[in-house]
Amino acid sequence: MDEAVISSFDFHNYLSKTKGLVEDALNKALGPEEPALLRDSMRYSLLAGGKRLRPILCLASCELAGCDPEKAMPTAVALEMIHTMSLIHDDLPAMDNDDLRRGMPTNHKVYGDAIAILSGDALLTRAFEMVAIRSSNVSSEQLLKVIAELSIAAGAPGLVGGQVVDLESEGKEVDLETLEYIHLHKTGALLKACVKCGALIGGAEEDLLDALSIYANGIGLAFQIIDDILDVTSSSEVLGKTAGKDLIADKTTYPKLLGLKASRERADDLISKAKRALEPWKSTSAPLLALADYITNRDR
Numbered sequence: 153m154d155e156a157v158i159s160s161f162d163f164h165n166y167l168s169k170t171k172g173l174v175e176d177a178l179n180k181a182l183g184p185e186e187p188a189l190l191r192d193s194m195r196y197s198l199l200a201g202g203k204r205l206r207p208i209l210c211l212a213s214c215e216l217a218g219c220d221p222e223k224a225m226p227t228a229v230a231l232e233m234i235h236t237m238s239l240i241h242d243d244l245p246a247m248d249n250d251d252l253r254r255g256m257p258t259n260h261k262v263y264g265d266a267i268a269i270l271s272g273d274a275l276l277t278r279a280f281e282m283v284a285i286r287s288s289n290v291s292s293e294q295l296l297k298v299i300a301e302l303s304i305a306a307g308a309p310g311l312v313g314g315q316v317v318d319l320e321s322e323g324k325e326v327d328l329e330t331l332e333y334i335h336l337h338k339t340g341a342l343l344k345a346c347v348k349c350g351a352l353i354g355g356a357e358e359d360l361l362d363a364l365s366i367y368a369n370g371i372g373l374a375f376q377i378i379d380d381i382l383d384v385t386s387s388s389e390v391l392g393k394t395a396g397k398d399l400i401a402d403k404t405t406y407p408k409l410l411g412l413k414a415s416r417e418r419a420d421d422l423i424s425k426a427k428r429a430l431e432p433w434k435s436t437s438a439p440l441l442a443l444a445d446y447i448t449n450r451d452r
């Protein structure tokens with residue numbers, strides 16, 4: 153794709169088509185299994201909508217590496233399962249204690265705390281099953297690398313670690329370094345895994361993996377800065393989750409530390425840097441470039 157092709161790239165069409173494929177795969181990933189209560193609770197949250205940004209990033213990275221994105225679909229589904237389980241657990245009374253997610257009552261409000269915890273556990277373990285059992289035409293070596301990436305991103309070095317520091321920091325003065333640590337772990341780690349896993353399945357060379365790592369760091373942090381901004385500037389109706397929550401929980405956020413204008417500028421800088429990393433792949437990176445812009449321009 154040259155400049156003209158990139159500027160004519162129909163992102164709206166790409167997004168709705170790819171989202172449709174992801175929704176389809178998510179729907180098929182959870183069959184008519186037992187016990188019914190657990191299945192219903194898992195399906196309730198997994199199929200509740202959402203932007204599906206993580207699986208789309210995974211598929212787009214696989215495609216950029218020159219491979220049919222369908223090959224990465226089981227991993228893309230796994231990533232959305234891990235993300236969804238983190239949302240279910242994050243909403244629990246012992247954590248963020250929220251009633252609204254993706255425009256619907258949170259999982260524990262419908263199924264109770266115990267089933268919400270267990271359906272999160274089941275989604276997390278199902279994610280690894282998806283990668284190990286449903287992937288085809290992907291070598292065992294690639295699958296092992298993907299499984300390692302997912303484990304690291306979800307566990308103590310990623311989401312769980314970030315969540316712990318986030319919980320510990322509530323009601324305290326937090327500096328920019330700690331805030332960045334929280335964001336890069338709690339949010340950035342999984343977004344980075346999406347990009348990396350897609351590229352690994354696509355058979356990306358080292359130079360592309362390095363560039364995608366820079367891209368992922370930039371979009372990961374920018375995504376959370378925008379999330380902090382939207383928490384202040386948007387409404388629960390638009391967000392589909394409780395707006396103003398950070399203030400209520402006395403959390404340090406980018407707008408609190410830097411103000412709204414400087415936060416927006418920081419997000420824009422990060423997105424520009426992320427996009428610059430993909431310059432050498434200008435002719436084939438239109439979806440990832442457009443996804444980077446989507447992250448800063450989104451309204452929910």
Ligand code: GRG
Pocket residue numbers: 201202203204205234235237238239241242247254276306307311312315338339376379452
């Ligand atoms: C993963 C083992 C494991 C445990 C989870 C609870 C927890 C540990 C971590 C919390 C992680 C968390 C909720 C981070 C926030 C990430 C974030 C900004 C979510 C919102 O993502 P969107 O906007 O949501 O992409 P949709 O609904 O569009 O998918």
